[in-house]
Amino acid sequence: MISMTRFRSLTRHLAALAAAGLVLATAAHAAGQSFTLDGPSPGPAFDGVGAVSGGGGTSVLLKDYPEPQRSQILDILFKPKFAASMQTLYIEIGSDGNATQGSEPTHMRTRTDHNYRRGYEWWLMSEAKKRNPALTLDACAWGAPGWVGNGNFWSQDMCDYYVDWVKGLKSTYGLTLDSIGCRNERGVNTDWVKEFRKTLDANGLASLPIHAFDDPGNEHMWDWIPDLAKDPALNQAVAIVGNHCLTQAPEPAAVRETLRRLHKKVWNTEDHVYNADGAFYPDAYSCALGAVHRFNVNFIDHDATKIVNWYLVGSTYGIEPYADQPPAMYANSPWSGHYAFKPIIWAYAHYGQFTQVGWHYVEGGCAHLAGGGSVVTMRSPTGGDYSVIAETAGAKAPQTLHFTIDGSLSHKALCVWRTTREAEFVRQADIAPDASGVFTVTLEPDAIYSLSTTRGQQKGSFADVPADKPFPFPYRDDFDHYRVASNFGYLPHYTADIVGVFEIANRPDGHGKCLRQVVNHKVTSWAPEWKPYTVLGDARWTDYQVSADISFDDGGWAGVMGRVCLTGNGWDNDPNGYYARLGADGACSIVLASDQIKGTRDRPLAMGVVPGWKAAGWHTVMLRFQGAKLTMLVDGQAVLTANDHTYPAGMAGLITGGNHDARYTALFDNLTVNRVDGGPVPPTVFAQDRTPIY
Incomplete structure (x- = not known):
């Protein structure tokens, strides 16, 4: 196999010639750009393109889809040679803490707790591998429960926490993890990764490679690389250098040379499908075109052999940050079964349907195009099949490319698939090499092409996708229908936990099920956290009332939320909206929450104490909206009113808290959203084909 150093030298020479408008073949090819594909000298192995589920809670509504739509969405994402055909899946290891949009539950809430049914990522990995056994699985934590290292992420506790998760994945689901990270975007700790390597080895996981340190796209993420050459233990511990957004923070030349000399793989462990300036693309097609450009140039310019985009599927509410451009498709309406493609699906397809993990980049076939765009070529390690993937972003005119293949590559005709703004993933006429x-x-401008000697590709889709419908209203969930909570990952339908975790639990009085906010200590979170809260509903709701029966575990306060129209900016998770809170001591208040309020990000609009308060048992808390008038009711009696017109519409939710930002658990039942002064609401009936995930 050709060395990375020689391969990169030759490929960069090709790119330089291309940039100068020169050609590499005979005068007969002077009208275009020429490539000679050197099959016997394969370059580095390709490790796949795919996406991240998590960072955080990005797939939460996917689990709630009915059949057959849920299986259709999974087929679109993972089924080989069907639609996206993703080749790798990168999973957040939950911590009970917020990790951008929301939080995902941990498998170890305490040191002695081991539960591999919480959440939905286990299910998602199983479903992805069921469709594509060759798909690779990668994982990393954004945060950790508070008990881990007593708040110190870089601890032996965290090494053990990871080992427990990896073993649980294998013992419970029969799945083998292919690689693992250290921590998402939270700096470098070279001493810790060496201990992590020792811990994996001591637990029978010596073959599990570590990638480090998965930092955001800035110039400092390469600062530790010189230590790899100086520290044999560090060099042995880190198999892969993984960082984010490589096109925004490319490796310095000395770093690139060190990594090649040490034969280290480079992965882009989180690209953001933004343009070169780090901003959103102007439209969905530009995003798709830009994604293939990123896939190509991550290898051409940065040696990256694996690229995962954040994030997989848009299964979050629209009021959550980054709900629009990053995901590969929309699946955020499980109550209707509606989902929608985005053009970027075909960006994945142009790779996933024409290459496989373990193929090799081909010398002489990877370069920038002289007239704008880029091309990469990969070949199968066995036989002579190969594929060429090109994009022409920014080109002003058609470009003609001439390819010469040697005897080690197949001389079969190549199928040609093209995506343009007007027509996505359409097969064109085949092209056959001549006798030589x-x-x-x-290639047309602003288009994506895949040429391949392989066959079987198709533009996978399903007919009769249900039309979108509003969130059901009125709405009530008494949680009793989740008979075996673990079968649902302990998570009810339609709630999206933003901070903390609201899980299905047994009522202490034995009267069925309820919802419990379970986090009672602060976690080591990826970003600053507000108070534990979860949301559901329709951002267009204006005048309505939201209520829930509440019982206190051990103090603190709990309440209901309404007119929630924002859940943070992707770093903080401060909501815009209102909440009514009831304390275990009978204190009550109506509170405005706003990212425009300094400090605690909220301000009481009215405060008081419930007359004749008795803490024991269950209490019904309601928040009613009538124009600018807000009314809080406890056990059917109005206790507070306020007037505020800051937020006229938004979703409903549940919330818990305590003094000095402490964490308290609390129980909720009969979550109801109703018309103002509406009559009794029967429990919402969920379709029978909305089946448990486990």
Whole structure:
């Protein structure tokens, strides 16, 4: 196999010639750009393109889809040679803490707790592997429960926490993790990764490679690389250098040389599908075109052999940050079964349907195009199949490319698939090399092409996708229908936990099920956290009332939320909206929450104490909205009113808290959203084909 150093030298020479408008073949090819594909000298192995589920809570509504739509969405994402055909899946290891949009539950809430049914990522990995056994699985934590290292993430506790998760994945689901990270975007700790390597080895996981340190796209994320050459233990511990957004913070030349000399793989463990300036693309098609550009240049310019985009599927509410451009498709309406493609699906397809993990980049076939765009070529390690993937972002005119293949590559005709703004993933006429192994293709501007000697590709889709419908209203969940909570990952339908975790639990009085906010200590979170809260509903709701029966575990306060129209900016998770809180001591208040309020980000609009308060048992808390008038009711009696017109519409939710930002658990039942002064609401009936995930 050709060395990375020689391969990169030759490929960069090709790129330089291309940039100068020169060609590499005969005068007969002077009208275009030429490539000679050197099959016997394969370059680095390709490790796949895919996406992240998590960071955080990004797939939460996917689990609630009915059949057959839920299986259709999974087929679109993972089924080989069908639609996206993703080749790798990167999973957040939950911590009970917020990790951008929301929080995901931990498998170890305490040192002695081991529960591999919490949440939905286990299910998602199982479903992805069921569809594509060759798909690779990767994982990393954004945060950790508070008991881990007593708040110190970089601890032996965290090494053990990871080992427990990996073993639980294997013992419970029969799945083998292919690689693991250290911590998402939270700096470098070279001493810790060496201990992590020792811990994995001591637990029978010597073959599990570590990638480090998965930092955000800035110039400092490469600062530790010189230590790899100086520290044999560090070099042995880190198999792969993983960082984010490589095109925004490319490796310095000295770093690139060190990594090649040490034969270290480079992975882009989180790209953001933004343009070169770190901003959103102007439209969905530009995003798709830009994604293939990123896939190509991550290898051409940065040696990256694996690229995962954040994030997989848009299964969050629209009021959550980054709900629009990053995901591969929309699946955020499980109550209707509606889902929608985005053009970026076909960006994944142009790779996933034409290559496989373990193929090799081909010398002479990876370069920038002289007229704008880029091309990469990969070949199968066995036989002579190969594929060429090109994009022409920014090109002003058609470009003609001439390819010469050697005898080690197949001389079969190549299928040609093209995506343009007007027509996505359409097969064109095949191209056959001539007797001397030469073929020519002309590429239109702002288009994506895949040429391949393989067959079986298809534009996978399903007919009769249900129309979108509003969230059911009125709405009530008494949680009693979740008979075996673990079968649902302990999570009810339609709630999206933003901070903390609201899980299905047994009522202490034995009267069925309820919802319990379970986090009673602060976690070591990825970003600053507000108070534990979860949301559901429709951001267009204006005048309505939201209520829940509440019982206190051990103090603190709990309440209901309404007119929630924002859940943070992707770093903080401060909501915009209102909440009514009831304390275990009978204190009550109506509170405005706003990211425009300094400090605690909220301000009481009215405060008081419930007359004749008795803490024991259950109490019904209601928050009613009538124009600018807000009314709080406890056990059917109005206790507070306020007037505020800051937020006229938004979703409903549940919330807990305590003095000095402490964490308290609390129980909720009969969560109800109703018309103002509406009559009794029967429990919402969920379709029978909305089946448990486990």
